[in-house]
Amino acid sequence: MHFEVMNLKLQKLLIALRAEESIPQAAKRIGISANYYRYLEAGRDPYRETPVKPSPTVLQKIAKAYKVDYPLLAKAAGITVEEEQMKIPFEHNVTLHQWYTNLPNEHPQ
Numbered sequence: 071m072h073f074e075v076m077n078l079k080l081q082k083l084l085i086a087l088r089a090e091e092s093i094p095q096a097a098k099r100i101g102i103s104a105n106y107y108r109y110l111e112a113g114r115d116p117y118r119e120t121p122v123k124p125s126p127t128v129l130q131k132i133a134k135a136y137k138v139d140y141p142l143l144a145k146a147a148g149i150t151v152e153e154e155q156m157k158i159p160f161e162h163n164v165t166l167h168q169w170y171t172n173l174p175n176e177h178p179q
Contacts, residue, residue: 084111
């Protein structure tokens with residue numbers, strides 16, 4: 071994709087990444103519920119009228135699903151990424167690291 075990620079807010083970035091994929095398809099690809107994905111795109115929980123701020127774990131799932139750098143998503147979400155958060159997941163446990171890297175990025179049609 072050729073768009074400037076650095077200056078996008080998370081909501082607009084998610085919409086751009088999803089492109090023409092449906093919300094249920096995007097949510098399934100990421101591994102979250104469709105309702106939660108809708109809240110992320112809206113930036114608010116409509117029932118509680120509160121902002122929705124995804125956890126680093128959810129951002130990592132989004133990054134993996136759409137092959138986007140985690141630090142860019144974190145910045146778009148307004149999260150400061152510390153150097154420790156930038157490490158490779160499970161880098162000290164080979165079995166868990168292999169499991170994580172083999173997680174499917176996309177679900178079959």
